[in-house]
Amino acid sequence: MTLTADQIVDILRAAGEPTRLRVLSLLAGEELSVMELSRILDQSQPRVSRHLKLMTEAGLIERFPDGARVFYRQSSDPDARLLVDTMLNLLADEAGEGDHARLNAVHRQRETDAAAYFEQVAPQWDHLRSLYISENAVEAAIERAAGPGPFDRVVDLGTGSGRMLTLLGRKARMSIGLDLSQSMLNIARSNVARSGLDKVELRHGDIFATRLPQQSADLVVVHQVLHYLADPAAAVTEAARLVAPGGKLLIIDFAPHEMEQLREQHQHRRLGFNDAEIRDWIVDAGLEPSDSIALPPESAGLTVTIWTAVRAARAKRKVA
Structure with missing residues (x-):
């Protein structure tokens, strides 16, 4: 698909203002809220919102509400992206x-707030997770989704208290857990040792840049992590990069909800994810998605969703 002359003119008009070029440059790196853009640009929210409205209508960027906040990101249209990238390269x-x-x-x-939060809640982390969902039911569903194994290598990104490692580690010859919080890693080390698992490596690491070898794990788990992140799509891309041929990616997170208090009280950046959004990220990362599994609460609360994806196995060479 290509753009018509009128579409190109509309896009150039919408981008043809210094503040709008600044916004496009910022959104090239990550999705941002109106409040964050206003702070960065040092302009009022109404003024920034007017710029965003014009660019959204022209297809330059995309608007998506999340609870009481509104976020913006680059357009998913490849032709519009190409035009924007060309402009930004000339800037x-x-x-x-x-x-x-x-x-x-x-x-x-953000990092300061998140670090303070995790330091505060680390000792009660598993208890906090269980406030909204039936943990036993979720973990049983995760085990079924992961499959029987055995796995050569399991990688748990944002391992937290290490619960996924203790849940799945007995099916693995070797496991790696990464987390940015040293307090969480210390708790994970204690939990792993208490479980009697010895082939587990716990590392201080960044989910966006794990520095692990490409296609090196046959099971990669991202459990209750994406809703804390400013760029969850980038985390899915990095997680998918680690999945070996024939391997599997498991993403466990909340379905869309309206519990706005989780932002202020528990540092949630996103209030859940819908199937289409996660599926698009998985496909863009080169994996094949499967049907998601929704686990609604028994009473009022949050629905947990499990998304799975695989990387196609390499074709076996025929012997002449």
Whole structure:
């Protein structure tokens, strides 16, 4: 598909203003809320919202509400993306230096808030997880989705208290758990040792840049992590990169909900994910998605969803 002349003119008109180019440059890196963009651009929210509205209508960017907040991200249309990328490539590097410095300040504040939260809740982490869902039912569903194994290598990204490692580790010859919180890693080490698992490696690591070998794990798990992240799609891409041919990716997170208090009280950035969104990220990352599994609560609360995906196995060479 290509754009018509009128469509190209509309896009160029919508982008043809300094603040809008600044917004496009910022959204090239991650999705941002109106409040965050207003802070970075040092402009009022109504003014920023007007710019965003024009660019959304022109197909330059996409708007999506999440609870009481509204986020924006790059357009998923490849032709619009190509046009935007071309404009940004021509933009002088120093044009957005101030914006990106303020974006880094937003990142640091997020990390500070998240670190403080995880340090505070680390000892009660498994209890907090069980406040909204039946943990036994969820874990039984995770085991079924993972399959019987055995697995050569299991990688658990954002391992937290290490529960996925103790749940699935007995089916694995070797397991790796990554987390950015040293307090969570210490709890995970204690839980893993208590479970009698010895072939488990726990590392301080970033879910966006794990530094693990490509296609090196036959089971990769991302359990209750994506809703904390500013760029969950990038985390899915990195997780998928680790899946070996014939291997599987498991993503466990909340379905869309409206419990806005989880943002302020528990540092949730996203209030759940829908099937289409996760499926698109999985496909874009080169894996084949399966049907999701929804696990609604017995009473009022949050629905947990399990998304699975596989990487096609390599074809066996025929012997002449």
